[in-house]
Amino acid sequence: MNRQKLSGMKENFLQRRYAVSLGRRYVLAAASVVLFGVLGCSQINGNSNALADSKMPQSELPVQKKTVIPDTKLVNANNKFGFKLFSEILKQESSEKNIFISPSSLAIALAMTYNGASGSTQQAMSKTLELQGMSLADINSDYANLKSLLENPDANVQLNIANSLWVNKDVSLRPDFLQRNQDFYKAKVANLNFQSASALSSINNWVNDNTQGKINKIVDQIEPNQVLFLINAIYFKGQWSEKFDQSQTAEHPFYRASGQQKPHPMMSQESEYKYYENEQFQAVSLPYGKDGKVSFYIFLPKQNSNLKAFYQNLNAENWEKWLGQFTSQEGLIRLPRFKTDYEVTLNDALKALGMQEAFSNQADFSEMGKNLTISQVKQKTFVEVNEEGTEAAAATSVGIVATSLREKPEPFKMIVDRPFFCAIRDNQTGSILFMGSILEP
Template identity: 30%
Template sequence: MRVVFSLLLPVLLAEVWLVTSLNFSSHSPEAQAELESQDLQNQTWEENTWTVPSDEEEEEYWLRTSLQQLSNETSNFGFSLLRKISMRHDGNVIFSPFGLSVAMVSLMLGAKGETKVQVENGLHLQALSQAGPLILPSLFKRLRETLSSNQDLDLTLGSLAFIHKDFDIKETYFNLSKEYFDIEYVPTNFRNSSQAKGLVNHYINKETRGKIPKLFDEINPETKLILVDYILFKGKWLTPFDPIFTEADTFHLDKYKAVKVPMMYREGNFASTFDNKFRCHILKLPYQGNATMLVVLMEKTGDHLALEDYLTTDLVETWLQNMKTRKMEVFFPKFKLDQRYEMHKLLQQMGIRKVFSSSADLSELSAVARNLQVSKVLQQSVLEVDERGTEAVAGTLSEIVAYSMPPVIKVDRPFHFMIYEEMSRVLLFLGRVVNPTVL
């Protein structure tokens, strides 16, 4: 099985496209003996049920705390993945922890035994999954519904499945994938790879409103199934930067090198804090719809990579609790990132190995699953940040003492950013900008 996870996020002030595609093809039958011996934890969806507390208040409390735990662990998974990426290169980074988690959990519906357990552990979701085999799909469904229902957030999520015309997919997997991920199935003849490529690209181009016209350059004719998840986040600053104040300014790459970048400027009320231990500024740049870009700027140029070893949900929560809103001047660079990662290599380093091997157990997906494995998980992300947004929200600014000078945060050196939804705290995107002038 070949998995292609293509995540494309144009973020116009954070317009984000996430496309995840998992592409399945055959592996050799030699692994049959090993697969048949894997009885441990080989639970089927039909054999297990998930029961929730009967009392409505207890159920609501349980759901709220479970969603918070899901959000926290997805964020910690993202921070762990960032550290793995940093071991390979120290340049610009952009990816979606939420998007990758959704893709892998939808795949888990078809997995059993050690294959499924490794995915749960790698995603940091093993504790939550103990409540029942469908708990994770149920929680992700609830979270997706909550995000999609926020009209001001302007977040669009969807799933497509391109299935080979004679591929024997299990009815249970088919029904569960539609119920929990609302997957739309499209019959496809992968034997005619050229025609299949055109069909898949056409659908994705249509669903992403022309943002991704050509996701696939080629498709393996042995492909049986391609799962595609996409997310569009068209974030608009709650208060936009005025382009009239954008000017070329210096961005320090390190102690010795610098580049010129278009630097945006705005004076207004901003929430921020300073971490004395790590010597960094943390700044909130809010979007409409209760989403936020959190910017983390080290006090000294060149210290940004050292911070990554300590990034956790608890640390970010501490920053948010210590935020104070005051009148400030903020200088923030315009930038665009375009990054592509072979996530399967990183996931294997995090312990998710079996699903990528000939001994993968995907027997909940298909009766012929002994011939299936995942070969690739690719993620491509594009992030663009500029001045655009709706008109500033009218409101009364807090009074400033006469003659006092507002504090200044100038983002003119490498920084990290997180884009998350405020209510759920779900980490939609995570990255760093080392050089705003390169993709």
């Protein structure tokens, strides 16, 4: 048996390992889509079919082991980018609207796109994504290791990350760009006839399948000048380490930012939690699974404060500082059952963070093909929290078209009966998978 056949068998085995059958409930999913088009009538670089794997250079495959911790630079970069993005969205959204995003899904989709950027466009994306000082090889390798480490961390916490590239059959992209996305991001690459009605269904069906039905549509239409979609999907299924007793759930008032109140089902539990409190807010970590490798974090402003004041101090530096002050403490938590969905176009936020050129006719994605520019970045999300766990979904589309030992204290009481900030974090890597502003459950 030759070496090439052995390599193929090894790759098929690894892919089957990731094809884990995930359940239907308590799901957290995210999908990111990157859309590409051609400027005018110009041709994409090269004449070979985009899937001509036999002609692709064989880049060095990443070594993926559960024990490999990715460079903290990448996790720190993603979290810093996530908080910057969240801050920009807050500026643009209504003060009465729930917000819930997946900075991790967007960062992965943009990292795949980054593999095609060059010149000043690459520099602008590097600055926006906080990747300065990291080589492309390091970024790709660290993402491969991070994916391996994040997936399925616990018997009761399942996480699957899937990537795909959908190429118009009339377009050829640079083989090394496609190969890097296949090698490091395990991206599925497929050719479609974008003029066919079935192309839209094929793309959206993949997103639906890889988010367990939580995001059933991310691409609304395919423009005539569209050449490529890059999609990231994250699926999370987690049960609380200690489920809430449904018999303890009762209606209590929830106070909106306006001061108005409404009766709402509130879950209650007394236990020992990782907890932190200062003059501005209370914060608690609710773990998933047996080992608490992933947690749901809630930051509740004090009665004399509010979310607006809290967000003035919310950044990556303070986030790490606050997490370092969490300690185990007994207490009571009362948390609303809530469900919300959210959709946002991220063009303006990313431009404000420094990616203007990537959206312009001056965009340089020559490492991918000729005359490409980003047209739209959009994210859809869904989240539900109840007594047993968390179910949520996010889909992000990025389109390119024509030119994230002390003295035992008194038990705390944390009544989450007013607007709050929340985040879902992988505690072993520090990666923030989701974050949100819940103004009304």
